[in-house]
Amino acid sequence: MRIKKLKLLIATAMAMLMTGNMTAAIPTEPVTAQTDAAKKLYSYFVEQYGQKTISSVMADVNWNNTIAGKVYKLTGKYPAMNCYDFIHIYVPNQGSNGWINYSDITPVTEWHNAGGIVQLMWHFNVPLTETTEVKADGSGVTCTPSETTFKASNALASGTWENKWFYEQMDKVIAVVLKLQEAGIAATWRPFHEAAGNATLKSGASWGKSWFWWGYDGADTFKKLWIAMYDYFQQKGVQNLIWIWTTQNYNGDSSSYNQDTDWYPGDQYCDMVARDLYGYDADKNLQEFTEIQTAYPNKMVVLGECGKGDSGEQGKMSDCWTKGAKWGHFMVWYQSGQGSTDTMCSDTWWKDAMSSSNVITRDQLPNLDPSKVEFESATQAVKNMGVGWNLGNTLEAYRQTETDMTKAAYWGQQDVTSETCWGQYVTKPELLKMFKDAGYGAIRVPVTWFNHTDIDGNIDAAWMKRVHEVVDYVISQGMYCIINVHHDTGADGDSFKSWIKADATSYTNNKTRYENIWNQIATEFKDYGEKLLFEGYNEMLDSYNSWNYASSNTSSGYSAAEALKSYNAINNYAQSFVNVVRATGGNNAARNLIVNTYAASHGYGTWSTHLAEVLTKMKKPSDENSHLIFEVHTYPNIENLTSAKTEIDNMISGLNTNIVERLGCPVIIGEWGTSNVDKGVGKTDYDVRRSDMLEFVDYFIKQTKATGIGTFYWMGLSDGLSRTFPAFTQADLAQKMLQAWYGSDYNPTLPTKDSYSDATISCTVNYTDQYGEFNLVQGINAADYQYLRLELGSAPAANSLQFKIYGDTDTDKVEAITNKNKNLQLAGLGNITRITLQLLSSAPSSAKINKVYLVKKDGSKEIAEPSVFWGCTISDVEVVTGIQNVTYKPADNDAAIYNLSGQRVTSPTRGIYIRNGKKVIIK
The missing domain is CATH 3.20.20.80 (Glycosidases)
Structure with a gap:
């Protein structure tokens, strides 16, 4: 405003009226403001x-x-x-x-x-x-x-x-x-x-x-x-x-x-x-x-x-x-x-x-x-999450060649290709959009860090960037996102040794490194809003690899003194996590943080009096804002569904008594499924007792929702290549979960692999080990198919590549690949566990796959779902399809038969069809 004399010479005539639509290109960062x-x-x-x-x-x-x-x-x-x-x-x-x-x-x-x-x-x-x-x-x-x-x-x-x-x-x-x-x-x-x-x-x-x-x-x-x-x-x-x-x-x-x-x-x-x-x-x-x-x-x-x-x-x-x-x-x-x-x-x-x-x-x-961030309460956050899912076997995947954590070679053993080393594909934003569109409200993104840090815990910039990208995929959809420190904890084996233990010595030796890692993660995301949550650690065990409760696996039997040391270590790690995140300031001052019980155990069971200790010995970390959530995991056996439901009820009761009421904090079940969730293709409860599985899922979601407990299903629902389309691999299971939450009238959009019947996949297999194998297909009955078609970018050198077939017999079959294009005949091979593309030569090499698919008995094509098995990585993945997604619609329980495009068929010929939500084969 001009101070000493009238400045405004305002014209009254306007040339034209224009619309006032808002732009979508506003920068998210100010030009100079950095406080x-x-x-x-x-x-x-x-x-x-x-x-x-x-x-x-x-x-x-x-x-x-x-x-x-x-x-x-x-x-x-x-x-x-x-x-x-x-x-x-x-x-x-x-x-x-x-x-x-x-x-x-x-x-x-x-x-x-x-x-x-x-x-x-x-x-x-x-x-x-x-x-x-x-x-x-x-x-x-x-x-x-x-x-x-x-x-x-x-x-x-x-x-x-x-x-x-x-x-x-x-x-x-x-x-x-x-x-x-x-x-x-x-x-x-x-x-x-x-x-x-x-x-x-x-x-x-x-x-x-x-x-x-x-x-x-x-x-x-x-x-x-x-x-x-x-x-x-x-x-x-x-x-x-x-x-x-x-x-x-x-x-x-x-x-x-x-x-x-x-x-x-x-x-x-x-x-x-x-x-x-x-x-x-x-x-x-x-x-x-x-x-x-x-x-x-x-x-x-x-x-x-x-x-x-x-x-x-x-x-x-x-x-x-x-x-x-x-x-x-x-x-x-x-x-x-x-x-x-x-x-x-x-x-x-x-x-x-x-x-x-x-x-x-x-x-x-x-x-x-x-400095005075106001986020929703922990209880409100858990309530608002809705139905959750784990983006598993992805950012937490790892491979170790050195298992001695005192050596520098233990740290930073992989680059960003670790994301695919357990057989999954590189995560794409379309996958998270699919989950959002279906009705899921929260995604847990497990992350392993030791294979991307130096010995002091300094995180590789490329890995942090990749984690940031995946977090953004979730947050941009308006969903809640949880990131954690995952397989830095866990049970030791011959080929893996975790560095974070529920052990006093471990805490003393690793405190600085652990806090350094969380300081970097928290700083990276400190400006993110309330829908991003941090989870301090995953399933932390004692030095004896004791599951369920501390000291359960000692050679001399349970020791109360040893167990107490482990529970104290868990509480110390939890407090360090909270302290270091809060100290980074910004929105982290009030961010909702998650701490897990010992081994993420839920504390219920009748076979030991020590099971509840994982809850009763857990302390609430000191936190000025008290934005804290506790996490447990559960994988009940559902062979006896009545017993499984009782176990769920008793587990919830114990969590309410020992965590919600005693500590004043809400609970999430950060991983859940059934006891054989990792049994393998064709062998899980989803495969062998589908109706019980659906009933279990319905009961589990309804009971946890009624008691204010958040849930994150482990791994299933969308797996392997289906994540790239994207599509649901267990659409009926996803529908049952969502209807248990939203109501039986809820009709989610659930595309399946069959929505992409004309799809083709191309990729590059990068072999790192002699005899490394790349899955071409898994879990099929050879009687349903004529052959497997493989089209390579170029003809392989002599004695360099072969098919390897794992089937019903103890003896695996192999067949050499000498041409650019190869049909593997499947007649007489019975039930096939997997068919792989195996490298024979000792020198690292790569193979370009232009197409791979199955040809069924009727001559129609079925897209294969290739993935990493071992000794290789995958890159340059492209899935091309001209078919629009179709929504999965479960058939009424009236024996009606539908083809794989969702169309009702009155007189089916030979092929694969859907009846009452299950695959049927008409021969």
């Missing part, structure tokens, strides 16, 4: 942009909250923001003679502490001449170019009096801004406003000039001034500002004025673009908003100033919003009474704005102080 407070404030602006407009008022070019108080007295609500001007920063002896003492930031901190957002601007006054004395009464300065010999171009020239003044005054402002920064206050910053003034007038006139000295020497000089200020603030350590540049647009009249885009400093120098409007009705607001948004599509567009003008009242915010002028925020100029115009909006205008559902007032702001 936690500034990043959080910027994120809030981005979040609200296009949803609501944030209210603000000018503090009568003073350092107080008086005008905001008047708005509160009138409407019962404070504006969300209050704007403070550095207009009198030049006055000598700050605070004397009734002038503002800018070093006293109390008015600003009071506003901030009351929950308000701080705005800053600067009417940058300069001396009238080089020799003018700037007096303690405030005289001797101006902003108006006609009243001063101060030249903007000289302000950038070293040795000039203008340059000296320019930097002296910036130093004064910077000192105050840094004081605010130290106090944890971030602010929007609008310097050098309205630079173009009337300078873009198409035909010359005496008033076709800039209004302020910073614009008087033209666009190029102005941009240099802006960049000089920006760089100088950066140099001095200012990192708490969100920069706003003010456009003049067409000065409201594109027939008389050009756009002032050549005055724009550049995307890298500002976060928002503002426009100052006085007396503009809703239609004119829309035109201005749309023109500016079109010119600067990747910036938030805001109403930098508004109020009454010569043409009357400013358009009501409710009308502006309805028209489509969805300003990011508005700032009403104070009651100055300049010229003939009182710029303060009327009481009616204010009452409309502050009661509008599209306007945010101070009482509606979230807590934007990063």
Whole structure:
């Protein structure tokens, strides 16, 4: 707002009406703001942009909250923001003679502490001449170019009096801004406003000039001034500002004025673009908003100033919003009474704005102080998760060649290709979208770290980047995501040794490394919102590999003393985890954190009196915010379904008594399934007792939901190549889970592999070991097929590749591959466990697979699902299909038969069909 004379020459004619659609290209990071407070404030602006407009008022070019108080007295609500001007920063002896003492930031901190957002601007006054004395009464300065010999171009020239003044005054402002920064206050910053003034007038006139000295020497000089200020603030350590540049647009009249885009400093120098409007009705607001948004599509567009003008009242915010002028925020100029115009909006205008559902007032702001993050409670988070699933055998997969953790070779044994070393494919965002679309609300992403760190626990940057990508796949779908430290714990075997043990010595030796890993993870994600949760460790066992409860596997039998040491170690690890995450600040101050019981055991069973110790010996980590969740795992045997249901009921009862009631924390079952979930293709409960499995899943989900326990199913539902399509491998099981949660009428979208009947897959197999094997198909009955078709990128060298067939007999069969294309005849091979592509040569090599599929007895094709077996990795995976996904629809229990495209068949011929949710073969 110009201070000494009327500045606004507002045209009343508009050329055309334009639409006000919001852009989707707003950067997620501010150009310079790096403090936690500034990043959080910027994120809030981005979040609200296009949803609501944030209210603000000018503090009568003073350092107080008086005008905001008047708005509160009138409407019962404070504006969300209050704007403070550095207009009198030049006055000598700050605070004397009734002038503002800018070093006293109390008015600003009071506003901030009351929950308000701080705005800053600067009417940058300069001396009238080089020799003018700037007096303690405030005289001797101006902003108006006609009243001063101060030249903007000289302000950038070293040795000039203008340059000296320019930097002296910036130093004064910077000192105050840094004081605010130290106090944890971030602010929007609008310097050098309205630079173009009337300078873009198409035909010359005496008033076709800039209004302020910073614009008087033209666009190029102005941009240099802006960049000089920006760089100088950066140099001095200012990192708490969100920069706003003010456009003049067409000065409201594109027939008389050009756009002032050549005055724009550049995307890298500002976060928002503002426009100052006085007396503009809703239609004119829309035109201005749309023109500016079109010119600067990747910036938030805001109403930098508004109020009454010569043409009357400013358009009501409710009308502006309805028209489509969805300003990011508005700032009403104070009651100055300049010229003939009182710029303060009327009481009616204010009452409309502050009661509008599209306007945010101070009482509606979230807590934007990063040191006082307000996340949903742990209990509410668990309730909101809905049905969860584990993205298993993926980021937690590992292989070890060195098992001695005291050696450097134990650490960092793999690169990012570890993701596929257990047979899964590289995770794609489409998989997580499929789960979201189906109705799942949370994904647990197990992650193993030791194979991607050095001996001190410093995480490989490429691995952290990959974990970050997968987390983003989940979070971008609006689902909850849990990441953890997974197979760094677990039982030791001949080929694997975990480094985290529920053991006092382990804790002492590994505490620094463990905390270093969590410090890096927490720092990486500290700005993420409440839907990202951290889980401190997975299934941590004692040094004896004791499952179920500590000391159960000692050679001399259970020892209460040894068990207590293990439980103390678990509690110590849990406390270290909480401490280090909280210390990273940001949103981690209130993030919901998960700690597991010993071995993630659930504590129920009748075969030992020590089982419940995993719950009763568990302590609640000290945590100021108490955003804590406890986790257990369960895989009951369902051969006797009645007994399995009783076990579920008793398990839930024990968790409620020993965790929920005793420790005051909610519980999730981070992994669950049945006891033979890893039995193998064709041998799990899902395969051999499907109806019991479905009934068990229904009961499990309903009982846990009723008692407020969250659940994450382990691994099934979508597995292998189906994750790449993506498709569900157990669609009926997924449907049963979702209907148990949402109700029997819930009809989820569940694409299956059969939705991609014409799909082809290509990939590259990278062999790392002689005799390494790559799965081509698994779990088929050869009687259903003619042959397996393999098409390679080139003919293999002699004696380098062969088919290896695992079947019913003890003797595995092999068949050499000598040509580029090969049909493996399947007649007489019976039930086949797997067919692999095996490397015979000792030198590492690769094989390009262009296509691999099965040909059924009727000549139709069935896509194979190749995957890593051992001694190789997979890359360059592509699945191509021209068939649209079809939704899995379970047949009614009426013996109706459906083909694999979901079409009902009255007279089926030979082939594979679906009846009552089960595969049937018509011969």
